[in-house]
Amino acid sequence: MNDEFKTLKKFDAGEGREGFFYSLPALEEQGIGKISRLPVSIRIVLESVLRNCDGQKVRRKDVEALANWDAKSPANEEIPFIVARIVLQDFTGVPLVVDLAAMRSAVKALGGDPKIIEPLVPVDLVVDHSVQVDFFGSPRALELNLDMEFKRNRERYQFLKWGQQAFKTFQLIPPGIGIVHQVNLEYLAKGVLSAQSTINNQPSTIYLPDTLVGTDSHTTMINGLGVVGWGVGGIEAEAGMLGQPVYFLTPEVVGVHMTGQLREGVTATDLVLHITELLRAQRVVGKFVEFYGEGAASLPVPDRATIGNMSPEYGATMGYFPIDQESVAYLEATGRTEEQCLAFENYFRAQKMFGMPLRGEIDYSVNIDLNLAEVQPSVAGPKRPQDRINLPDLEKTFRQLLEKPVRDGGYGKQSVDLREKHLVELNGSAPRNGGMASTDTKEDQGINPGDELNKIEMVANRPTPDPGKEIESESTDVFLPGRAHIGHGSVLIAAITSCTNTSNPSVMIAAGLLAKKAVERGLRVEPGVKTSLAPGSRVVSDYLHKTGLQKYLDQLGFNLVGYGCTTCIGNSGPLHPNIEKAIHKYDLVAASVLSGNRNFEARVHQHIKANFLMSPPLVVAFALAGRVHINLAREPLGKDRNGEKVFLRDLWPSLSEIRDAMQTALTPETFHKFYRDFADQNPKWNDIPSSTGDIYQWDEKSDYIHEPPFFKKFSMESGHIKEIRRARALGIFGDTVTTDHISPAGAIKESSPAGRYLKSRGIQPRDFNSYGSRRGNDLVMTRGTFANVRIKNLMVPGTEGGVTKYFANGEGEEMSIFDAAMKYAETNTPLVILAGHEYGTGSSRDWAAKGTRLLGVKAVVAASFERIHRSNLVGMGVLPLQFPDGTNSQSLGLDGSEFFSIVGLSETIKPGQTVTLEIEGKDRQKRSVSVKVRIDTPIEIDYYRHGGILPFVLRQLLSR
Numbered sequence: 005m006n007d008e009f010k011t012l013k014k015f016d017a018g019e020g021r022e023g024f025f026y027s028l029p030a031l032e033e034q035g036i037g038k039i040s041r042l043p044v045s046i047r048i049v050l051e052s053v054l055r056n057c058d059g060q061k062v063r064r065k066d067v068e069a070l071a072n073w074d075a076k077s078p079a080n081e082e083i084p085f086i087v088a089r090i091v092l093q094d095f096t097g098v099p100l101v102v103d104l105a106a107m108r109s110a111v112k113a114l115g116g117d118p119k120i121i122e123p124l125v126p127v128d129l130v131v132d133h134s135v136q137v138d139f140f141g142s143p144r145a146l147e148l149n150l151d152m153e154f155k156r157n158r159e160r161y162q163f164l165k166w167g168q169q170a171f172k173t174f175q176l177i178p179p180g181i182g183i184v185h186q187v188n189l190e191y192l193a194k195g196v197l198s199a200q201s202t203i204n205n206q207p208s209t210i211y212l213p214d215t216l217v218g219t220d221s222h223t224t225m226i227n228g229l230g231v232v233g234w235g236v237g238g239i240e241a242e243a244g245m246l247g248q249p250v251y252f253l254t255p256e257v258v259g260v261h262m263t264g265q266l267r268e269g270v271t272a273t274d275l276v277l278h279i280t281e282l283l284r285a286q287r288v289v290g291k292f293v294e295f296y297g298e299g300a301a302s303l304p305v306p307d308r309a310t311i312g313n314m315s316p317e318y319g320a321t322m323g324y325f326p327i328d329q330e331s332v333a334y335l336e337a338t339g340r341t342e343e344q345c346l347a348f349e350n351y352f353r354a355q356k357m358f359g360m361p362l363r364g365e366i367d368y369s370v371n372i373d374l375n376l377a378e379v380q381p382s383v384a385g386p387k388r389p390q391d392r393i394n395l396p397d398l399e400k401t402f403r404q405l406l407e408k409p410v411r412d413g414g415y416g417k418q419s420v421d422l423r424e425k426h427l428v429e430l431n432g433s434a435p436r437n438g439g440m441a442s443t444d445t446k447e448d449q450g451i452n453p454g455d456e457l458n459k460i461e462m463v464a465n466r467p468t469p470d471p472g473k474e475i476e477s478e479s480t481d482v483f484l485p486g487r488a489h490i491g492h493g494s495v496l497i498a499a500i501t502s503c504t505n506t507s508n509p510s511v512m513i514a515a516g517l518l519a520k521k522a523v524e525r526g527l528r529v530e531p532g533v534k535t536s537l538a539p540g541s542r543v544v545s546d547y548l549h550k551t552g553l554q555k556y557l558d559q560l561g562f563n564l565v566g567y568g569c570t571t572c573i574g575n576s577g578p579l580h581p582n583i584e585k586a587i588h589k590y591d592l593v594a595a596s597v598l599s600g601n602r603n604f605e606a607r608v609h610q611h612i613k614a615n616f617l618m619s620p621p622l623v624v625a626f627a628l629a630g631r632v633h634i635n636l637a638r639e640p641l642g643k644d645r646n647g648e649k650v651f652l653r654d655l656w657p658s659l660s661e662i663r664d665a666m667q668t669a670l671t672p673e674t675f676h677k678f679y680r681d682f683a684d685q686n687p688k689w690n691d692i693p694s695s696t697g698d699i700y701q702w703d704e705k706s707d708y709i710h711e712p713p714f715f716k717k718f719s720m721e722s723g724h725i726k727e728i729r730r731a732r733a734l735g736i737f738g739d740t741v742t743t744d745h746i747s748p749a750g751a752i753k754e755s756s757p758a759g760r761y762l763k764s765r766g767i768q769p770r771d772f773n774s775y776g777s778r779r780g781n782d783l784v785m786t787r788g789t790f791a792n793v794r795i796k797n798l799m800v801p802g803t804e805g806g807v808t809k810y811f812a813n814g815e816g817e818e819m820s821i822f823d824a825a826m827k828y829a830e831t832n833t834p835l836v837i838l839a840g841h842e843y844g845t846g847s848s849r850d851w852a853a854k855g856t857r858l859l860g861v862k863a864v865v866a867a868s869f870e871r872i873h874r875s876n877l878v879g880m881g882v883l884p885l886q887f888p889d890g891t892n893s894q895s896l897g898l899d900g901s902e903f904f905s906i907v908g909l910s911e912t913i914k915p916g917q918t919v920t921l922e923i924e925g926k927d928r929q930k931r932s933v934s935v936k937v938r939i940d941t942p943i944e945i946d947y948y949r950h951g952g953i954l955p956f957v958l959r960q961l962l963s964r
């Protein structure tokens with residue numbers, strides 16, 4: 005055992021069980037730093053550094069540097085953090101397993117033992133991102149959506165089953181079980197982990213804090229339980245799996261001191277939207293945020309988890325809550341064993357880290373106060389989660405945005421009459437179902453909507469929400485009247501979705517109670533609203549049934565559609581074809597309301613421009629109202645059977661109603677019942693055939709799984725760092741280009757390079773599936789890079805989508821970004837991307853970096869970078885460079901016709917060094933700008949030199 009500092013001590017792990025731990029109090033006694041005043045999150049990372057201090061990967065000086073963390077000026081040191089486990093979801097997990105399989109193939113080709121490629125820490129992959137809302141508002145929606153999901157994803161699932169048998173430390177949770185972060189919170193997380201070892205020649209148990217990274221930015225949800233963890237790119241996660249530390253720079257820690265209590269009528273969602281706005285303004289990007297004080301202590305773990313979940317939206321690496329009695333209570337309530345709960349509590353007591361810190365006990369870099377009593381009911385949108393709007397102001401704000409010019413973030417409509425509506429026939433006999441996957445407008449696809457409606461399966465049976473369980477729904481009226489009236493601001497999607505909220509029983513039960521009161525008053529959801537309920541675990545369905553609330557949700561169309569990400573990730577499925585046609589024809593700014601965490605343009609649905617985040621009960625309320633331009637404080641949601649106006653306040657459940665319902669519904673046994681024998685509970689998964697063996701047999705016929713080119717021509721020689729000369733611009737972008745702009749997850753447009761490629765392979769548009777589901781195929785993903793329909797390349801002003809200008813000479817020829825990149829590749833022309841602030845913001849998406857690399861981009865020059873995307877670019881061997889303050893492509897007057905050279909790059913480059921961006925215009929005049937190399941740590945220099953993290957790790961493994 006490593007015990008460089010002689011801190012390995014005994015403690016009582018509970019009921020007389022003796023355990024060992026690496027004691028931070030013992031380290032402090034040696035005079036190495038004021039550890040007891042460090043933020044709790046920093047202490048947990050310090051424990052990992054101390055425990056793994058072996059003089060090689062982790063050195064003494066790493067421990068000393070972190071133990072001496074200075075709140076006011078944290079040293080710019082890289083911390084080698086070895087995590088205890090890794091979580092993946094399928095969108096990011098499939099390409100990661102593809103890379104591992106490709107590495108095994110490469111090792112075999114070099115004559116090595118493929119089994120040297122094996123995860124060294126436990127890896128859990130939850131298949132949650134693939135379910136789409138094709139069927140809704142129907143008792144059979146869950147079953148039919150699951151059928152579609154298995155049909156569409158069969159090849160991916162076969163591949164994952166191969167991975168399950170090939171890698172020993174890899175657990176797979178099949179589709180239809182839940183959402184990764186909710187499953188992590190309710191089941192995977194243990195709080196403390198234990199490992200068997202030999203100490204003083206005796207078999208012994210060592211305890212360590214549960215820590216992790218995940219390939220999903222909302223991994224931070226687990227921070228609500230006191231577990232340190234955050235989202236990393238797939239590339240870093242791969243390195244972590246292969247025994248490399250996850251490196252990050254010593255962060256500042258922002259302490260948010262919470263006081264007071266949430267008022268009646270204010271939800272955890274309102275609180276997290278408030279925090280997102282507050283912390284965005286405080287610029288917490290790249291920092292840890294730690295919540296503490298009496299206010300934090302008063303919040304139950306599900307509320308804390310909601311706040312942790314949205315860390316990426318406020319920009320922080322983590323939104324962490326220290327461990328206290330509430331954390332233990334949550335583990336007990338969710339069915340963790342008594343032994344686990346005791347070990348958890350005793351471990352953190354032994355580390356003197358148990359209990360919510362109070363003001364003055366800990367040194368934070370920045371202190372912020374937050375009085376919970378000041379939080380207001382809110383929504384956020386229509387494009388960014390930090391744009392919070394007090395609920396009564398939504399009507400006014402939407403009107404203003406509608407008429408505001410597009411360049412100022414509005415929709416540029418003039419003299420809009422919001423009372424103007426367009427009649428849309430929905431064919432009264434059709435179920436509320438779009439019927440088939442949608443990509444372009446149906447007009448574009450040449451599909452006659454009438455034909456499509458004929459194909460829709462009539463739904464008459466009762467739903468089966470989870471295996472062996474019968475819904476108690478009394479609703480048979482799932483076929484709503486056949487006419488919708490839609491206009492600007494009409495709500496066309498109302499989705500109770502996203503782990504952010506579905507893991508929180510208080511808001512889910514509030515949605516059910518509101519639905520109950522609405523049904524009892526005789527209110528109905530507007531025809532044309534696509535309603536859905538997609539919880540993050542089957543526990544939610546269980547308590548909605550036990551409380552009798554699901555039947556009211558059903559009656560409003562919020563039938564269960566699946567246990568997965570759905571609308572939150574953009575898998576909202578098609579709207580009724582006639583509705584899509586009407587939006588297109590009248591250029592409507594239609595709205596979605598969802599309980600998710602992100603609302604970037606085109607994320608939720610390609611045809612919906614205004615997307616508002618809100619709590620689940622508000623989602624139900626807006627579905628009833630049918631529009632977002634409504635002041636719910638003074639306008640009624642509708643009229644009851646007696647013609648009486650019904651206001652939101654008439655339906656809103658009280659805190660005591662919510663608490664009463666929760667007490668009767670949630671038991672530890674529920675969690676035991678749903679979190680066991682996953683495969684047995686999903687016969688469709690068992691029916692998927694799987695190949696066996698250590699090496700994956702790549703199948704050229706597959707359009708989902710393809711061997712990536714990262715290890716083609718692989719040799720043991722690393723490359724050299726050298727200047728980039730006479731590169732061309734592939735794209736020039738403004739601020740806030742998201743990873744979804746760079747590598748969209750949603751629908752594949754038929755006319756896009758990826759769509760054309762799939763058609764050339766004989767695949768029909770209805771079977772395209774999404775980009776997210778095809779991340780195991782580099783041929784599709786490279787074509788999909790920068791192919792988001794909303795991305796605006798300033799090289800081709802006035803256009804949207806993945807277009808650019810190809811400059812062989814002269815004025816430049818307009819073509820798709822992929823086509824231009826391939827033409828440049830023919831002449832070995834290096835490429836650059838130029839961008840504004842927050843480049844790569846949004847989900848951690850390794851394909852945003854992989855696709856950039858495979859298009860031939862050598863450098864991205866931006867005003868600023870999102871943390872994970874910057875590190876992913878380096879991880880793929882693409883150079884991130886940062887403009888000086890106040891400089892960008894607009895201030896430099898660039899139009900993309902220039903040549904770009906990066907001068908001063910060499911083998912001796914240092915992190916953060918300045919190099920010169922030399923720009924040569926059409927007139928051959930040269931200008932120079934100093935740009936900062938955003939390779940931030942020494943290890944990243946190595947990654948860059950080797951052409952990325954994977955070749956670096958592979959060479960290390962092969963040279964052992």
Ligand code: SF4
Binds near residue numbers: 183
């Ligand atoms: S529900 Fe949304 S936030 Fe949660 S894992 Fe899925 S996509 Fe991410």
